[in-house]
Amino acid sequence: MWNRKIAIVDLSAKTVTAKPIPREIRKKYLGGRGLNMYLLYNHLQPNVDPLGPENLLLVGSGLLAGIPCLGSGRCDIAAKSPLTGAVGDSNIGGFFAPELRLAGYDHVAITGKADSPSYLLLKDGAIEIKDASHLWGKDTFDTQEALRRDEHDEKLVSLVIGVAGENLVRYANVRTGMKNAAGRTGMGCVMGSKNLKAIAARGTTPIEFADPDNLLRYCREMNEMITSTRWAKAQSRWGTMIIYSNTNTTGLIRTRNFQLNRLVDGEDLEPENIDRYSIGTSGCFGCAVHCRHRYVLKEGPYAPLYGEGPEYTSLGAFGTMLDCRKMETILVANHLVNKYGLDTLETGGLIAWAMELYEKGLINEESTDGLQLKWGNEDVVFDLIRKIAYREGFGDTLADGFKPAIAKVGTDSEYYAIHVKGMSNLHSDERPTPSFALGIATSTRGADHLRSRPAIDMYGLPENMLKEIYGGSVATDYSSYDGKSRMVWWQERLYAVTDALGVCKFQTVFCAVHAPKWREFSTLINLATGMTITEDELMRVGERIYTLERLFNLREGFSRQDDSLPDRYFTEPTPIGLPVAKGKKIDREKFDAMLTEYYDLHGWNLQGVPKSETLKDLNLSKEPSKLF
Amino acid sequence: MSEVRCLNCLKRFTVHSQVKEASCPHCKTKYRISWPTPNQAKVRGLA
Amino acid sequence: MQRILVVDPERCTGCRLCEAACSLFKEKKCAPEHARVQVTKWENQGIYIPIVCQQCETPICEVVCPMHAIKRDSNTNAIVIDENTCVGCRLCAQFCPIGGISIDENASRLIKCDLCSGDPVCVEFCQPEALKHIEPLKLGTMKKRTAAEKYSEYLRKTLDTH
Ligand SMILES: [Zn+2]
Numbered sequence: 001m002w003n004r005k006i007a008i009v010d011l012s013a014k015t016v017t018a019k020p021i022p023r024e025i026r027k028k029y030l031g032g033r034g035l036n037m038y039l040l041y042n043h044l045q046p047n048v049d050p051l052g053p054e055n056l057l058l059v060g061s062g063l064l065a066g067i068p069c070l071g072s073g074r075c076d077i078a079a080k081s082p083l084t085g086a087v088g089d090s091n092i093g094g095f096f097a098p099e100l101r102l103a104g105y106d107h108v109a110i111t112g113k114a115d116s117p118s119y120l121l122l123k124d125g126a127i128e129i130k131d132a133s134h135l136w137g138k139d140t141f142d143t144q145e146a147l148r149r150d151e152h153d154e155k156l157v158s159l160v161i162g163v164a165g166e167n168l169v170r171y172a173n174v175r176t177g178m179k180n181a182a183g184r185t186g187m188g189c190v191m192g193s194k195n196l197k198a199i200a201a202r203g204t205t206p207i208e209f210a211d212p213d214n215l216l217r218y219c220r221e222m223n224e225m226i227t228s229t230r231w232a233k234a235q236s237r238w239g240t241m242i243i244y245s246n247t248n249t250t251g252l253i254r255t256r257n258f259q260l261n262r263l264v265d266g267e268d269l270e271p272e273n274i275d276r277y278s279i280g281t282s283g284c285f286g287c288a289v290h291c292r293h294r295y296v297l298k299e300g301p302y303a304p305l306y307g308e309g310p311e312y313t314s315l316g317a318f319g320t321m322l323d324c325r326k327m328e329t330i331l332v333a334n335h336l337v338n339k340y341g342l343d344t345l346e347t348g349g350l351i352a353w354a355m356e357l358y359e360k361g362l363i364n365e366e367s368t369d370g371l372q373l374k375w376g377n378e379d380v381v382f383d384l385i386r387k388i389a390y391r392e393g394f395g396d397t398l399a400d401g402f403k404p405a406i407a408k409v410g411t412d413s414e415y416y417a418i419h420v421k422g423m424s425n426l427h428s429d430e431r432p433t434p435s436f437a438l439g440i441a442t443s444t445r446g447a448d449h450l451r452s453r454p455a456i457d458m459y460g461l462p463e464n465m466l467k468e469i470y471g472g473s474v475a476t477d478y479s480s481y482d483g484k485s486r487m488v489w490w491q492e493r494l495y496a497v498t499d500a501l502g503v504c505k506f507q508t509v510f511c512a513v514h515a516p517k518w519r520e521f522s523t524l525i526n527l528a529t530g531m532t533i534t535e536d537e538l539m540r541v542g543e544r545i546y547t548l549e550r551l552f553n554l555r556e557g558f559s560r561q562d563d564s565l566p567d568r569y570f571t572e573p574t575p576i577g578l579p580v581a582k583g584k585k586i587d588r589e590k591f592d593a594m595l596t597e598y599y600d601l602h603g604w605n606l607q608g609v610p611k612s613e614t615l616k617d618l619n620l621s622k623e624p625s626k627l628f
Numbered sequence: 629m630s631e632v633r634c635l636n637c638l639k640r641f642t643v644h645s646q647v648k649e650a651s652c653p654h655c656k657t658k659y660r661i662s663w664p665t666p667n668q669a670k671v672r673g674l675a
Numbered sequence: 676m677q678r679i680l681v682v683d684p685e686r687c688t689g690c691r692l693c694e695a696a697c698s699l700f701k702e703k704k705c706a707p708e709h710a711r712v713q714v715t716k717w718e719n720q721g722i723y724i725p726i727v728c729q730q731c732e733t734p735i736c737e738v739v740c741p742m743h744a745i746k747r748d749s750n751t752n753a754i755v756i757d758e759n760t761c762v763g764c765r766l767c768a769q770f771c772p773i774g775g776i777s778i779d780e781n782a783s784r785l786i787k788c789d790l791c792s793g794d795p796v797c798v799e800f801c802q803p804e805a806l807k808h809i810e811p812l813k814l815g816t817m818k819k820r821t822a823a824e825k826y827s828e829y830l831r832k833t834l835d836t837h
Contacts, residue, residue: 066705068695068800095691098705141719154716177718204780206706209699216699220799223692227802230668236802237664249659249673250635270672272662279721281803283690288802290688294721306720460638578636578657 004106007127008628009120011194012053012112016127019628021106027531028619031063031106032097033089034500034545036078039109040087041548042624046555050082050186051168051193053113059159059199060107061097062502064528066207066286069219070226070516071504073097073285077159081185082193083170083346083401084422084446086553090173090187091450091499092159093284094180096201099157103203109628110194119158119198121151124205132197136166139339140175147200158200162341164389165192169399171346171424175338179292179308180284183343185423185445186401210530218527222507222516223288229512232289236281239291240312240506241271246458247428248320251577254427255320256375257352258418258566261429261574261581263320273327274310282308289506295331302332310334316427317348322355323375333381340389349424350398350405351384356416363409369393418566420447421558430565431574432584433457435484438594441563442488444549452491455511457484469509469517479580481590485598493542497521500545544618547602547610551620560608563595630669632661643669651675677752678808680788680795682725687805689714689723693797700796709779711788712797712806725805727797728775728788730754736767736776753790761785 005018021035029038036058048054058078065072075097081088100106104125117132135143140162148156158176165172165188172188173181182188191197209215226232234242247253248269251262263269274293283290297305310330318324318333337344351373357363358373365372371380371394387395397408402419418425423446430437439452456469457478466474466483470490474483491509494517498505501521509517518535525533533541553562565586573585596606603614615621631640634652643650643661647669651658658675694710702709712727730747734754737745744760745767747753756767768776768785777786788795790808798808809817 066695068692068699068705072695098695098707102705102707145719178721204706204708206698206702206704206709208704212699212703216696216796219696219699223800223802233668234664234670242664242670245662245671245673246635249671267673272672280685281688282721282723283688283692285690286692286695287688287690288692288800290690290803308721458638459633580636580638 004101005104006107006109006627007105007122009108009110009127009129010112011110011114011118011129011196014129016129017628018105018127022627025627026063027533028541028544030497030500030525030541031065032060032074032076032500032502033078033091033496034541035107036060036076036089037087037545037548037552039107039627040078040080041552042626043109043628044080048080050080050085050088050190053194054111055079055190055193057110057187057190057194057196058107059100059110061100062500064501064503064524065097065101067209067215067219067524067528068286069222069288070507071284071287071289072502073287074499074502074504075100075159075182076499076502077174077182077187079187079190080556081445082168082189083186085556086421086446086558087444087549088185088187088190089445089549090182090184092174092176092180092182093504094176095157095285096159096176097502098207098285099201099203101207102205103201104205108199110196113193114195117195117197119147119200120196122199122201122203124203135197137163139163140341141178141339143198144176147198151200151202153202156200156202158198160198160341161188161191161196162339162389164341165189166197167389167391167399168192169342169388169391170401171343172341173343175341177308178306179282179338181338181343183345184448186343188341209528211527215524215527218523222520222524225520226507226512226515227288229514231512232507235291235506236289238271238274239281239293239309241274241310241315243312243511244269244271244315249578251574251581252429252432253316253320254352254418254429256323257321257356257416258429258568258572259356260576261431262576263323263325264576266320266325268325268327269315269319269330277327277331284504287504289504291506297328297331300328300332302335305332305335307331307335307338311344313426314344314348317344318381321348321352321427322381324378324381325376326378329378329381333385336382336385340385342385342389345426346401346424347385347388348427349418350402351381353402353413353417354394354398357409357413360416362413367394367409415567418447418568420565421445421562423447429574431569431586432577432581433478434481434586434591434594435478435487437565437569437586437591438484438598439488439491441565441595442492442598444546444553450505451495452488453510454487454491456509456513457487459513461513465513469513479584481587481594485594485601489598489601492546493539494518496542496545497538500541501525540618543602544620547614547618547620548623550602550604550608550610551623554609560595560606563608565591630667632659632669632671635671649675677811679730679752679811679814680727680790680798681807681809681814682727683805683807684722684724686803687714687723687725688803689716692800692802693725693806696796696800700791709777709786711786726774727806728754728771729773730788730790735770735772739766739770741766748789751790751793753788755789756785756787
């Protein structure tokens with residue numbers, strides 16, 4: 001455990017060095033996102049150009065990568081985001097993280113820029129920067145296949161970018177396998193800016209554990225704990241799409257960008273309909289839930305086509321938000337963004353915005369180079385996805401993300417842009433749920449549900465149960481503002497630790513109450529590494545990671561004003577839905593009060609700046625410290 | 629037999645095996661039901 | 676009654692829990708390359724096939740072993756290698772038609788499933804039940820039921836329409 005290493009690669013100088021990861025850094029930050037945030041904050045100069053060679057690309061396996069439970073194969077990728085200018089950070093499942101560890105490294109820090117297309121090969125301790133000119137222009141699937149062929153190794157696992165990353169689309173993602181993506185904040189764009197097409201890993205160096213026998217036993221318990229929940233059982237059957245059953249029925253889904261909160265006549269997008277195309281499900285490393293489908297399209301202009309997913313996010317990005325009501329549209333669009341290496345949510349969010357602008361007459365066929373951006377026009381959607389990836393015509397306008405696109409199209413268009421800190425939101429409509437709304441506003445990486453979403457808020461759980469989980473009073477009613485700041489604060493810390501351990505958020509308290517959390521994490525850390533970290537200490541690790549991300553954003557010029565929501569959340573009530581969700585909007589004053597409460601729980605002042613006693617308490621006063 | 633949670637009033641109610649529709653006895657909202665496993669029901673959509 | 680380890684690739688989700696659990700139990704590490712069961716994949720087509728020793732009735736490994744180091748364990752029905760007798764000629768690994776025996780990276784050790792003394796760990800971890808440890812007769816019954824279910828669906832539909 002204590003000899004595990006970080007590789008430091010300078011693509012400009014073509015140098016590679018390796019260093020052990022010190023024990024005290026492990027205890028403070030664990031691994032994955034935690035360690036990446038430590039590295040990012042302490043090793044990146046403030047205010048650098050995210051696309052410049054000085055930006056630091058960090059790839060890190062979670063501390064628990066390789067254990068047989070909870071989807072322990074997750075890898076965290078971080079840099080300064082070219083989309084938002086804030087913390088760039090995205091988590092990816094699949095099989096890369098364990099393979100990286102088997103190759104002898106836990107983390108890779110990449111700086112500089114290669115003078116021609118290159119890929120990085122990490123194999124049993126050795127690291128090589130290799131020529132990738134023959135891979136440039138290839139899609140994400142072919143690139144991985146070509147790497148396996150070129151390296152004569154069918155078990156090689158790669159993180160790759162598609163043409164979107166090569167063309168510096170600011171929300172290009174990093175991909176592995178057919179489906180897994182480090183989707184958000186444009187980490188693929190950073191790879192593209194460094195001329196880095198892929199990072200490939202392969203190894204046979206075993207991952208060692210402190211107490212293997214008890215770890216094995218406990219992992220089995222963990223798998224049983226999660227698979228016995230109702231949520232996991234449904235997810236094993238139909239994937240994350242099952243969320244649609246609840247949210248669309250209730251009226252919690254953005255439709256036609258932000259005009260409606262339910263897709264009327266949206267039956268074809270019900271998860272049950274994936275059975276028509278599915279040949280079975282697929283799981284990431286060490287996952288007993290296996291939440292994605294392997295699907296085949298046998299007919300239509302895009303057939304034959306094999307793809308994986310789609311996620312709930314894609315149902316929204318290419319379905320409800322664009323008013324496309326056919327499952328097949330989703331399957332094709334999902335396949336296209338995966339192939340080009342584009343973030344689903346950003347792509348769908350921007351197209352939805354453009355469609356509303358087109359409807360309102362703020363843009364027309366002249367500005368869209370002939371595209372008729374009408375709701376539900378699937379052919380235009382497919383075309384625009386390609387144009388974004390290749391930066392052609394109107395696609396080039398959308399390829400830079402919301403803030404630059406608004407500047408280009410005109411300030412009138414801003415009202416229709418559903419983003420926070422420059423990042424598009426999920427298609428969820430948070431107006432009826434203040435806890436969700438606060439979470440997307442405070443998220444350090446821009447509008448996003450994966451930083452904090454307390455989905456169990458939707459269940460109307462009894463107050464005593466909520467108190468037991470969250471350690472303080474939280475209202476049962478999801479439309480209430482009471483205690484919801486506490487909920488968000490708690491989940492932010494839990495997910496920060498989850499990403500640092502490299503296990504799957506869906507196998508923690510996300511949508512299931514009786515799922516692993518602090519105690520189980522503490523036990524797993526102890527059995528896997530021998531470190532004793534109590535539940536309380538683990539919460540402080542979460543606080544430390546989140547506070548460091550906050551410090552990073554403050555240094556880059558973000559402030560309380562950026563922890564807000566698009567105006568429409570405050571001005572337009574939800575027009576339809578079940579009585580529980582209809583006629584709801586966010587109350588500005590209550591939202592502000594909730595935000596202040598939230599800062600206070602974190603130990604930050606009214607401006608959202610961490611107080612000196614907070615920094616002292618978290619052992620952050622001495623940052624920045626340096627590892628290399 | 630299984631239970632589902634009503635999405636409107638958030639109370640749980642019982643549904644009989646393999647039924648395709650059910651109404652919440654508390655708030656009367658009517659749902660279509662599907663079965664991810666033979667013993668577990670979920671809401672599919674509004675009826 | 677003796678049980679057999681049965682692989683059902685149609686149920687495999689490719690998660691490799693079997694590899695991680697097997698190597699953790701047998702090697703006390705995460706070492707997928709040393710796992711007795713390994714998943715072969717065609718990633719871009721979504722095809723996953725776990726491969727593990729089938730403890731053959733006429734084990735070729737036993738036949739080719741010049742030292743008679745390979746024998747059946749009567750308790751578990753597993754074919755096991757006696758490490759004290761084995762000279763490491765690796766003929767067993769070379770002749771096995773299904774890759775049931777692996778050679779480690781130093782070519783110094785043979786790695787083979789011994790059914791974990793009768794309760795295979797991989798089976799315990801395989802949530803979708805792509806790996807099962809069952810009585811031999813059950814395999815036929817199971818396969819027949821799967822096939823019959825398809826007919827029964829058809830029959831039910833026909834009856835419904837009448
Ligand atoms: Zn009800």
